Amino acid sequence: MSTSLKVAIIMGSKSDWPVMQKATEVLEQLGIAYDAKVVSAHRTPERLMEFAKNADKEYQVIIAGAGGAAHLPGMAASMTWLPVIGVPVTSKALKGMDSLLSIVQMPKGVAVATQAIGEAGAFNAGLIAAQMLAIHDPELQTKLKAWRKNQTESVGWEVE
Ligand SMILES: Nc1c(C(=O)O)ncn1[C@@H]1O[C@H](COP(=O)(O)O)[C@@H](O)[C@H]1O
Secondary structure (H helix, E strand, O other): OOOOOOEEEEEOOHHHHHHHOOHHHHHHHOOOOEEEEEOOOOOOHHHHHHHHHHHHHHOOEEEEEEEOOOOHHHHHHHOOOOOEEEEEEOOOOOOOHHHHHHHHOOOOOOOOEEOOOOHHHHHHHHHHHHHHHHOOOHHHHHHHHHHHHHHHHOOOOOOO
């Protein structure tokens, strides 16, 4: 794995980690270094401010996952120019629809790249982060193309 950190994965609570861990799968397969931390806009607002204001010194992309009233991705995006990829974590009460709507419906002028609810969204957050980093990294582009080819070849015709 590359030694310089490129992707920050932040989440509103430790309880989000089983879902957010899916974001690390592609990053690990492609050798992209990441850091994962609990940062909550609601419960640790000062930690969020400190993190978001300094994020561009350490990272190139931020993945932010939260559930329920999921203000973390949008608030992080409001304090950094780095791209923020939002993951709506599945919630008990509303199955993640609350998370999705509160992440996706950003006001014009502050962007969050919102993914699907739950594990598929977290996985794809890692994937799209890798694709962003690959724009200026030919070596990573080669690895990504091989990863995609392998995925395509692994889909069989047979149902059993
Ligand atoms: N949505 C947010 C924020 C935030 O957006 O700042 N901080 C915590 N949370 C969410 O609260 C849910 C329940 O958290 P607990 O399991 O700790 O009670 C989690 O899904 C978390 O992302």
